[in-house]
Amino acid sequence: MNTKRLMLGNEALAYGLLKNGCQMAYAYPGTPSSEILSAVVALKKEMDLDIHAQWAVNEKVAFETAYAGAQAGLRTAVAMKQVGLNVAADPLMSSVYLGVKGGFVVISADDPGPHSSQTEQDSRLMAVMAKLPVLDPDSPRQAAELAGIAFELSEAFEIPVMLRPTTRVCHSRQSMDVEKIEMTQREAAFEKNPGRWAATPKFRLQLHKELEVKLAKIADYEPTRPRLVSGTAKGGGQAIVLSGVAAANARDIIKERNLDIPVYQVVQPFPLHKEFIKEMDTYDEILVLEETWGVIEMQLADKNRVKGKNTGFISPTGELLPENVEERICAFVGVDYQAPQITMLPGRRPTLCAGCSHRASFYAIKKAAPKGIFTSDIGCYTLGCNLGAVDTVTCMGAGISQAAGFTIAYAKNEKQPPVFSTIGDSTFFHSGIPGLIETVTKKIPYVLVILDNRTTAMTGHQPTPASGRDASGDACIAVNIPDIVKGCGVNFIKTADPYDLPAFINILKEAKAYCQENGPAVVIAEHPCLLDMDRAELKASFKKVIVNRDICDGCGYCVSQFECPALSMDNETEQVCIDPGLCTGCAVCSFVCPKGALVLENQE
Amino acid sequence: MSNNQQIIISGLGGQGVLFITKLLAGAAMADNLPVLTSETHGMAQRGGNVISYLKIGDFSGPLIRPAKADALIALKAESFAHHSYFLKPGGLAVVNSPDPVEDDRYRVFYGDATALAEAAGNVRSENVAMLGFFLSAMKEDSHVFNPDSLARMIKETFQAKPAVATNVLSLLGSGMQLYKQR
Numbered sequence: 040m041n042t043k044r045l046m047l048g049n050e051a052l053a054y055g056l057l058k059n060g061c062q063m064a065y066a067y068p069g070t071p072s073s074e075i076l077s078a079v080v081a082l083k084k085e086m087d088l089d090i091h092a093q094w095a096v097n098e099k100v101a102f103e104t105a106y107a108g109a110q111a112g113l114r115t116a117v118a119m120k121q122v123g124l125n126v127a128a129d130p131l132m133s134s135v136y137l138g139v140k141g142g143f144v145v146i147s148a149d150d151p152g153p154h155s156s157q158t159e160q161d162s163r164l165m166a167v168m169a170k171l172p173v174l175d176p177d178s179p180r181q182a183a184e185l186a187g188i189a190f191e192l193s194e195a196f197e198i199p200v201m202l203r204p205t206t207r208v209c210h211s212r213q214s215m216d217v218e219k220i221e222m223t224q225r226e227a228a229f230e231k232n233p234g235r236w237a238a239t240p241k242f243r244l245q246l247h248k249e250l251e252v253k254l255a256k257i258a259d260y261e262p263t264r265p266r267l268v269s270g271t272a273k274g275g276g277q278a279i280v281l282s283g284v285a286a287a288n289a290r291d292i293i294k295e296r297n298l299d300i301p302v303y304q305v306v307q308p309f310p311l312h313k314e315f316i317k318e319m320d321t322y323d324e325i326l327v328l329e330e331t332w333g334v335i336e337m338q339l340a341d342k343n344r345v346k347g348k349n350t351g352f353i354s355p356t357g358e359l360l361p362e363n364v365e366e367r368i369c370a371f372v373g374v375d376y377q378a379p380q381i382t383m384l385p386g387r388r389p390t391l392c393a394g395c396s397h398r399a400s401f402y403a404i405k406k407a408a409p410k411g412i413f414t415s416d417i418g419c420y421t422l423g424c425n426l427g428a429v430d431t432v433t434c435m436g437a438g439i440s441q442a443a444g445f446t447i448a449y450a451k452n453e454k455q456p457p458v459f460s461t462i463g464d465s466t467f468f469h470s471g472i473p474g475l476i477e478t479v480t481k482k483i484p485y486v487l488v489i490l491d492n493r494t495t496a497m498t499g500h501q502p503t504p505a506s507g508r509d510a511s512g513d514a515c516i517a518v519n520i521p522d523i524v525k526g527c528g529v530n531f532i533k534t535a536d537p538y539d540l541p542a543f544i545n546i547l548k549e550a551k552a553y554c555q556e557n558g559p560a561v562v563i564a565e566h567p568c569l570l571d572m573d574r575a576e577l578k579a580s581f582k583k584v585i586v587n588r589d590i591c592d593g594c595g596y597c598v599s600q601f602e603c604p605a606l607s608m609d610n611e612t613e614q615v616c617i618d619p620g621l622c623t624g625c626a627v628c629s630f631v632c633p634k635g636a637l638v639l640e641n642q643e
Numbered sequence: 644m645s646n647n648q649q650i651i652i653s654g655l656g657g658q659g660v661l662f663i664t665k666l667l668a669g670a671a672m673a674d675n676l677p678v679l680t681s682e683t684h685g686m687a688q689r690g691g692n693v694i695s696y697l698k699i700g701d702f703s704g705p706l707i708r709p710a711k712a713d714a715l716i717a718l719k720a721e722s723f724a725h726h727s728y729f730l731k732p733g734g735l736a737v738v739n740s741p742d743p744v745e746d747d748r749y750r751v752f753y754g755d756a757t758a759l760a761e762a763a764g765n766v767r768s769e770n771v772a773m774l775g776f777f778l779s780a781m782k783e784d785s786h787v788f789n790p791d792s793l794a795r796m797i798k799e800t801f802q803a804k805p806a807v808a809t810n811v812l813s814l815l816g817s818g819m820q821l822y823k824q825r
Contacts, residue, residue, distance in 0.1 A: 045668050045678055154683060178679075178703065211705035212665075212680040214672050288704035362708045379710035381728045387655065387721075389691035620766040 044217045048208040051179035052146065053078035055186025056116050057088060057220050061144070063108040064092040065101035067469065068498035069120030070155035071209035072148035076118055077499070080510050086220050093510045094501050097435075097469040098123035102130045102145070109143035109199070110236060111227035114190050118146040121162045122434060126470070128165065131199075135171045136246040137236060138197040141225065142190035145171075149205045151330040151358040155497075157417070157434060159356065161332040163308050166201045170250055172257050173201040173309050175329075177287040179213040185306060188262050195260070196253045205330055207284040207358075254310050263307035265315045269293050270301040274321030277372060282308050282335060285328040288361040292368055300372060305329075311338040319345075326352070326371040330359050346371065391422045393605040394623030396566030397490050399537035400461070401428035402601055402631065404488065407547035408457040412445050414438040418463040419497045420490050425602055429461065436470025438462055442485040443478045457551050458485040464520065465495040465503040472523060475559065479528040482558035486550045489561065491520060492568040500571060524561045531560035538566060540630040569623055581624030583640040586615055591636035601631045646676070647700030649707045653726040654718030656693050659770035663716070664695040666774065666796050671699045673792035681705035692725055714784075716777050718770055720744055723751070735784060737777045737822075739769060752780050754821045760814060768814050775818020790819075 046054065052075050056064065066076035079092045095101035098119040108115035119127060124147040131145065147162035166173035174189055176182035182204055189200040238246060257263075268281075268290060281289050282305045293302055301322075305311065308329065316339065319325055325345045327336040332355070333348035346352035353359070353367060362379070369376035391398045401423040404413065415421065415429040416438040423429035431441055442460035449455045462471045467489050475487065495501040502508045507517030524532050531553045537543045543564070550560035569577065593613040598606050605621035606628060608614075615636070629637045650667065654660040661682050668678045679698040696707045712730050717723035720740035730736060730749050738744045741755040756772035763772075778790055794812055801808035 043672060045665070045672060045680070178705070207681055207705050210682050212668065212678070212682075213705075214668075214676075214678040284705070286703075288706065290703040360708075361704050361706050365708065379708075379728065381709050384725050386692040386725055389656065392657070 042217050043214055045212045046179050046183075046215050046217070047074055047078070047212050048176075048179040048182050048204060048210060049074035050078040050081075051183040051213070051215065052118075052186055052202070052204065052209075053082055054217060054220075055183030056144065057082055057086075057090065057222075058183070058218075059142075059187040059190045060114045060223055060225075061116050061190070062090050062113045062222075062225065063105055063115040064090065064118070065095045065105040065116075066118040067095055067098045067101050067123055067126075068495050068501040069098075069123045069148075070498055071150055071204075071206040072118050072120045072123070072146065073498040073501065074209070075146060075148075076510060077501070082220070084511070088220060088222050089224060090222070096504055098127040099130060102127035102134075106130060106134050106139070106143060106199070108227070109139040109141045109193075110137075111229040112140040113225055113227055114142040114194075116144040116146060119148070120156065121147055121149045121160050122157055123147070124162055124165055126435065128169075131165070131171075132169045134199050135169045136243055136250060137238065139193060139199055140197065140230070142193035143199040144186060144189045144193065145199050145201045147201060147203055148209050149203060149331060151205055154206055157432070159331050161330070161334060162201065162203045163334040164332055166203070167309050167334065170254060171199050171201055172196075172254075172263070172307055173203050174263065174306055175282045175308050176202070176204050176208050176306070177282075177284055177304070178208060179211055180215050181306075182208055183215070188306075192257070192260060192263060196257055198250075198253055198257075203283075205284055255313075257307075258310040258313045260307075260312075264312055265303045265305045265307075268302050268304045270299060272301050272318065274318075275323060276300075277324045277326070278303065278319070278322040279368070279371070280305060280319070280325055280327045280335060280339075282306070282329045285330055285359045285364060288359070288364045289328055289368060292361065292365045296369075296374070298368070298372060298374075305335050308334045309338070311335060324371075326368070328353065328359060328364060328367070388425065389422060390425055390602060390604055391419065392569060393603055393621045394569050394625040395419070396492060396537050396564065396625075397423060398426065398601065398603060399540055399543065399566075399625070399627045400488060400490055400564040401426045402627075403537055403540060403544045403547055404428050404459050404461070405600075406544045407551060408459055408486075411457040411459050413459050413461065414441040414445065415461045416466060418466055418490075418495075420461055420463055423461065426600070435466050436462070436474055439471050439474030439478065439487060442487070443474070443481065443483045446483050446485055455484075459488060459547075459551075460485055461488045461490055463495075464489060464491040464493065464505055465501075467520065468504045468518070472527065475524070475527045475529070475561075478559050484554040484556075485559060486547065486554055487559055487561045488547070489520060489524075489563045491563050491565045492571075494568050494571055496568045496570065500568070520563060524563075529559050529561050530557065532563070533561075534563040534565050536566050537564045538625055538627055540627055577623060582626035583624060584617060584622070584626050584629050584637050585640050586617060587636045587638050588612075588614060590634050591615055591632075592634065594634070596633055597628055597631050597637065601628055603628060647702065648698070648714070649712045650697040650699075651707060651712045651715045651726055651729045652695045652697065652718075653715065653722035654693055654770070655722070656691050658693070658718045659767070660693045660695045660718065663770050663774045664697050666793055666800075667697055667788060668699075669796040670788050670792040673795070674789060676700060677702075679705050692722070694726060714777070714781065716773060718756075718773055720753075735780060737773065737780050739773045739776075752776070752822065752825065754818075754825060756818060756821070759817050759821060763810065763814055763817065765810065765814075768811060771811050771814045772818035772821070775815040775820075776822045777818075778815075779819040779822035790815075
């Protein structure tokens, strides 16, 4: 079975892992990494492979689970996005000291740009801090190749290896050859060695010394040596050093412009190969193109000869788009560059889908607490900021702890604003629970609204622990959110469907009154994500809303305050109109119009 | 690099930009051409402007530079306004719009794919109608995309739903006709 396929970078990564004997894979979804585990599961089914692949409740748990497999001698992998690695930073730092037996690949997908992230942080710097080797693929094909090299490197030195793709690798598709995967199964064989696996601080110093020796050897490791990808190595004059997707972009431009200059691609940005550093000493001027920070550049360390991120020659922020790469290469080698005329228009901002129940929840929160402070975090519901119902977005789970923080900060003020915190179901499991426990014990007055749409919607509908299905779609034990909330010590717990807007607003008001005296009140807004519902289900629940032309005075309240994509102002009639292609028939807007101009068709 | 093609597909989140990119990529692969595409996921997929890059031939980088694209498929008139700067001078643009779209820097053709899809009873297939429109327009330029390979791709995609495949194929045909009758 040899076929050509158009593979997403994340699929290519999954293929590379499985092709090289990965037996356990764990992940928590996060754009741009989310499709890696889904692809592992899809390939497992397609090729009937005996491997274990699951979503974990968060990145720390995913990391620790996969790591134990590697301690027991299997080849394993864990996948997450760059901010997910922050969550898993604790086990990451420690696992590098302790090392592995089987190959362990830590995939952290970075998001220069940033297209779907809170930060542009460079995971390679985390690798520098943790002192583990990191590989930097430039394309789906190279991602698959480096997955294999990562396992070999990991086993050769008994060290976890980071693989760091970026958005343009994860979410590019490339035609590539796919072969049938033949698994060679290993049996878990954990060798007890408390001196190593449970080392006390005294021994950690020794482990750190050993790690330094390993790193020095890895800086000489043949398979990850920088590659001369264009021109001839000659020393003197100029050279270009590339990594990641910047390497792919630059290669096209160098070829197109016929530039005669030695070009090196670094696939292992840390530790940078010692021989390569020496070779670079022979050049007078070096341009380093890498995303996002100057990790290679700082190891070359000569500011007088090396131009890049750290010297200000390359912008420290944003993606290295091919046009930026072209412009900078031209500036470096001294050839003319004509910048094309670009007129950038603002464009439509992302918004909650038409009919999304989060919109109803946010609208209700604003109604229940017009002068409230609204803490939230990461998910589709971040888009509640468009509706003025999300004031803070820091990181997963932070909304709950910040609710406590705002309450405490305002304690000495004459008036205390009500604090409402929103969190998605998946994020609640990920990192919301410890914060909730904290606020219960301190009796913090705030309302937590858990937006339970039964899925991890933003990243592509991965199951949550409440879903009752696992990564393969098979049934598994479902964890009940109200039970957890109760177990955390909360006494006010109400579940309701935000589509019934007036009732939902009342429950929020009740919760607000309750929390003042008793500490946290929790309301669970329960409605499935519409993208998970089949068409028949949607059709059955469709309620047609029409605009009563006699009443609508074109005030635009519904458009600006409810911001449903299906509602817009008609310039000709100067009244609101409903786009039948977008409307899902949720009918929540019928509660929103203050004049009663949006009415159910059969009740006009 | 004579056979190389760089194509921008632009629309709004949920309009099926990635779907038609995949169909075009699959058709090129059926002709044994190397393919590289790049797309947006996550937050941008929620109703915002979505762009996808399709590169066929000898390329390493997944993105297309401004003023380098051979063609642009705009699934909304506003998509053309947003992303026409990717086109090279004289590049081909097809725009889903009932009203004329003009720009003398490029060769622009417009057609109301939404109305076609609505008439066929599925407004969500406007992307496929637009793809058909594009195929006809491209035919005068080159022979990179083989309509038969595209039809095969559509049949494969909707293997489990032959009725859907028939509808999609029929809309693809209507889109091609729309260009010819313009």
